[in-house]
Structures are given as structure tokens and as C-alpha cells.
Amino acid sequence: MKDIFYKYMSRWTSLNEEDQQAIVDEIQIDEFKKGTVLIIQGDTPTKCYFILKGCVRQYAINEEGREVTSNFYTEEQAIAIFNHHKPDKTSDYTFTCMEDSILVVGDLVTEKEMYNKHPQLETMTRRMIEESFSQVQEEFAAFIASSPEERFKTLLMKRPSLIDRVPQHQLASYLGITAESLSRIKKRIHQD
């Protein structure tokens, strides 16, 4: 499992193998059962996560008490929650495992120590964050410009595995439509 993280990290840094291995040796990897709640909406998270295997859903309960899914994280994605600019530092979202998962667990409290200990780690994470940020910006721009049917088609193209891994009504929520509408869109598409 650590190989996966090692390989992933190699994309981001010019650390020599020794330093890179030192970082990898220090990371904590845990297994979580399907249904595990990693972070609860309203709580202040002390951990961050990187997915080696599995799928994690990000959702919130809105003012009407309904669940609204805002993201699914899968293999080789970091669950990037930055809340230190918020006064109370609480998370607006709940994160749960949609299936048995294996995650790298980072400690937000000792984050700074890690940066001091491995000076190039900050460059690495900055670049990782930049890519994630860039991708989210692109996805957001595409979402704005798309109809619900186009959004579903994009999902089929870019993240087909989600279809098998998460319930359709949650996918619908993630696409900003109702489960009924998604059902109809699927029917329409399969007739084409």
C-alpha cells in the first residue's frame, strides 16, 4: 500500500529516493470499514486523509434537513479541507466511507512539524494542492456551463466507476438533480 503513495508522491517532488522514503516511512495508514464517519459536519477536524483504496463521500445536511452530496473522493485523491481561515475551524461537511477503505491519515496538529522536518514537503504539497485546485476550478466551470444531462455524461466519461460504487440517488444529488430526473436522463440516454 505504501508503494501507491510513494508512486503518487513521485509525481510531485524532486526529493531523492532516500528523503522520499523517509516521508513514506512516517506516514500512518489505516483501514476503515464501510460506513465509517471520518469527519462530522460541525466538528473541528484534527486529521486529513489521502485515499489509497476506497471511496469517501462528502455531504452536508442543509437547513431543510436534507442530505446534499457535494463530492466523492476515490483512489489517489486527497480529502482537502482547509478551514483555518474560519473562526471556529469547523467542517461544513460530513465525510463517510462508502466502502471498505484504506487511507493515509495525516495529523493537522503536527503538520507544521512535518514541514520543518522535511523542507521540500511544503513545495510538494503546494503543487499537489495547486493541481487539485485547478481541477476543481475546471469542474466547477464545466458544471456551470452544463445541463443536467451533460453533467451526467461527463461523469460517465470521467468517473465511470462511481456508477457502480455509490447509490444513484446520491449521484443525482452530486449532479444537482433529483433521483427521478437522473432516472429519466439515464432512460433517455440509453434510447439514443
Place this chain on the structure above:
Amino acid sequence: MKDIFYKYMSRWTSLNEEDQQAIVDEIQIDEFKKGTVLIIQGDTPTKCYFILKGCVRQYAINEEGREVTSNFYTEEQAIAIFNHHKPDKTSDYTFTCMEDSILVVGDLVTEKEMYNKHPQLETMTRRMIEESFSQVQEEFAAFIASSPEERFKTLLMKRPSLIDRVPQHQLASYLGITAESLSRIKKRIHQD
């Protein structure tokens, strides 16, 4: 004008005043006329920008030849475009000044030198990027969960100055609806 940037920067770093001033002394500030194109879709940008005064629109021409607006940047916002993960490093968007603007201009080529010269600069930019990223994630999640009317209301609440500064049909595009629909939504709201 440099005061604005200095004050903004103070939020992000524990640099002493001297170091901070050194960075501020080094930055380049330019004025741009309304209509100036900063970055053209398809080109490879060599500059990045931070807005001291003014408004910049991000848009793309889609496959049907229509303009789709995906963001407006206003005072104290960085135009954060990270494309080094793309093979050809080109920008998917065009950026134009919606009004006369004053911008901090950063050079992407000498970026690394700046980080080496001011070691804490990287921490500062990482934290700035983290906040921007967090905000975009929140906006994206809210967008997904909202109806067009709710999106407009949110815009009224969070960024009211955009109403006076950009044409309504571009606002509509940014909200993912047609100009006609936005007109109708405004009418509906003003009757309430």
C-alpha cells in the same frame, strides 16, 4: 496601492515587517485599461495576477462558439491558474478587464527564484491558495445544491458589487442560466 497588498499579505504570514516590505518592494504593479485581455484561451500564460483594484472576467468559448463566463475576480483576489500539470500548459480561459484595473503582476518563470529568495513566501502562498481553494469548494458545493434563483440570491448577498460592474447577461452566464431567465428571476424577487 502597495499598502493594499501589504495589508493583504499580513493576514497570511508571520514574516517580520522588514521581510514583508522586501517582498512588497519587489512586486510589479501595472494598470490595465477596460477591455485589456490578460490571458487568451489556448495560450500559455507567463504571468499571474492579483487584483488591487478593478474586475477581471474569466470566460471560455465553448464548442458551439458561445461565450461561457466562469468567474469574476475583484479586489484582493488572486487569479489562480495552475496549469503545469497540463502537457501543453495552455489556459482554458480568457481573462479580460471589465473596467480600468490595477493589478500586481507576477512572473511564472521566476516564481521559483522568489521562493528561494524569500523562504517563507512558499508558506504564505500555500496558505493563500488553501483559502482560495476552500472558498471555491464551498461555492461549488453551494452551486450544486441551489436552484438558479437561490444562486442569484447568494450572489446578491455575497458579491453585490458585481451587479453594477458587469453586464447582466454575463452574470446570467456565470450563474449557469440564460439572460432571459435572470431577468425573470429578478422580476420575481422584486415582487416579493
Place this chain on the structure above:
DNA sequence: CTCATCTCTTGACTTAAGTCAATGCACGTA
């Protein structure tokens, strides 16, 4: 001043998404 261009509103009409409800199927637990 005239004219062209751009922007916004509005009406008529269409389309698709939302709401409510019912049905059937799959799965997990006792």
C-alpha cells in the same frame, strides 16, 4: 445628430426538471 451596437425586458411556446406517490426489486437482519 445619426446610426450601429449592445443590453434588458417581455411574450409565446416548448422542454425538461421538480414534486408527489405508488410499485417492484434487492438486500440485510432477526
Place this chain on the structure above:
DNA sequence: TACGTGCATTGACTTAAGTCAAGAGATGAG
């Protein structure tokens, strides 16, 4: 096995967003 729960589909109906087009007003250039 029976039952409860969760999920997906479907129908009836409503609502709102999209499309097309026209009209009016504002602005800038010649």
C-alpha cells in the same frame, strides 16, 4: 423464511428554465 428498509423506476401533474423573437433604451463612434 419473513419483514423492514433502501433504492430505482414510473406516472401524473406542476413549475420553471430554455428558445426564439421583438421592442425599447442606452451608449459610443463617425
